[in-house]
Amino acid sequence: MRVIEIDGGSGPAEALRLSERPDPQAEDGEIRIRVRAAGVNRPDLIQRAGGYPPPPGASDIMGLEVAGEVDQVGPGVTRWRTGDRVCALLGGGGYAEYAVVDARHALPIPDGLDFIQAAALPETVFTVFANVFEAGGLKAGETLLIHGATSGIGVTAIQMAKAAGAHVVATSRGAAKATAALALGADVGLDASAGDLTEAIKAAGGADVILDMVGAAYAEANLNALKAGGRWVVIATLSGALAQVDLMRIMMKQATLTGSTLRRRSADEKARLSAAVEQTVWPWVASGAVRPPVEGTFPLAETKLAHLRLEAGEHVGKIVLTVSSGSG
Known part of the structure; x- marks a missing residue:
């Protein structure tokens, strides 16, 4: 062969x-x-x-x-x-x-x-299900924040979250990709290269679950975005794997930080x-x-x-x- x-x-x-x-x-x-x-x-x-x-x-x-x-x-x-x-x-x-x-x-x-x-x-559906729905526990009516939302994983996560009745905030680099995320079903599409991403996510209402494929560069924005009891799931570290995280804020928010590979x-x-x-x-x-x-x-x-x-x-x-x- x-x-x-x-x-x-x-x-x-x-x-x-x-x-x-x-x-x-x-x-x-x-x-x-x-x-x-x-x-x-x-x-x-x-x-x-x-x-x-x-x-x-x-x-x-x-x-x-x-x-x-x-x-x-x-x-x-x-x-x-x-x-x-x-x-x-x-x-x-x-x-x-x-x-x-x-x-x-x-x-x-x-x-x-x-x-x-x-x-x-298979690779994307299994990954999203294992991380967003099992590890992240996403439920109908909750908000999923997706970084890298126009990637193969991202577009699948948008569609699966919407099928489950969730609200989706999608970040990607460039106005065209933010628009593409909206066309795929995201409720909010954010251009991560324009303005203050932390403030933009805050204005969108924050997140119950975060699907993070970026890693270190977005650590602070993710911690700010998490609602009380939120779940932050890391599946890739495209911007680096080493991040400084305020563990006291994780505790005060009763948040969960987890990650996995498939x-x-x-x-x-x-x-x-x-x-x-x-x-x-x-x-x-x-x-x-x-x-x-x-x-x-x-x-x-x-x-x-x-x-x-x-x-x-x-x-x-x-x-x-x-x-x-x-x-x-």
């Missing part, structure tokens, strides 16, 4: 190489997917640069989410049959023509979605999360309430261009690789 390998260097032009490897085989409890599309995510960029190695036992090939058809069913798998249309969360291996995954981490592609749309779902969770925990996502979020996807926009698509052989596009930071929504023939 054709795959994308990391072959030295850190930039896309010198680090990414189209290569060939033997087709993987589905073992006990696994399925093999003929990959039609694969999502491109920021952790892929970090892995390419050497900063996010795959967990033990996972493929060293990049790619955390795919969509395609079940091509092979391993022993002990009863839910899936050859030819089923699925999307799946992976620990790695998505940038390839075939991917093997724990059968419990796959979900059926809802009617009306093509493979490209479906490949844009990739290194156990197979059983991912299976539990998959079942919860299917029960809660998949009806929203099927109804069209959650349908993250795809910014652009690139053939597998042009993965370097997909990485350059993501690194540029001008995208709104997801970037997806097309793999094999057909897209839906």
Whole structure:
């Protein structure tokens, strides 16, 4: 099968190489997917640069989410049959023509979605559900503050929060992105590069839950934004990981500061999360309430261009690789 390998260097032009490897085989409890599309995510960029190695036992090939058809069913798998249309969360291996995954981490592609749309779902939907709804405990009527709101995670968080009946305040850099966040359903769109962000968030009413992908640079603004009993959930640190936080104010606000990663969770925990996502979020996807926009698509052989596009930071929504023939 054709795959994308990391072959030295850190930039896309010198680090990414189209290569060939033997087709993987589905073992006990696994399925093999003929990959039609694969999502491109920021952790892929970090892995390419050497900063996010795959967990033990996972493929060293990049790619955390795919969509395609079940091509092979391993022993002990009863839910899936050859030819089923699925999307799946992976620990790695998505940038390839075939991917093997724990059968419990796959979900059926809802009617009306093509493979490209479906490949844009697993990594972001699982991440938002685990962090905003489980760790953050977002409820209907509460306010979710999203930093980086036009990223793949951000656009999904907007749609999922609105589907759950929450109020959304979205920050992003530039007036055009703030407008795009509003078009995606946010109630308030703030340009983080214009004026005092802390005051703008305060004027928007503050937040019950904060989904933070920026990190250190926004720490003070986040602490100011939190309402009493608020939950601040960190999932990335694009501006740096070291921040000074007034713990007394955390105490006085009875606030919670937490964070997590998805990739290194156990197979059983991912299976539990998959079942919860299917029960809660998949009806929203099927109804069209959650349908993250795809910014652009690139053939597998042009993965370097997909990485350059993501690194540029001008995208709104997801970037997806097309793999094999057909897209839906």
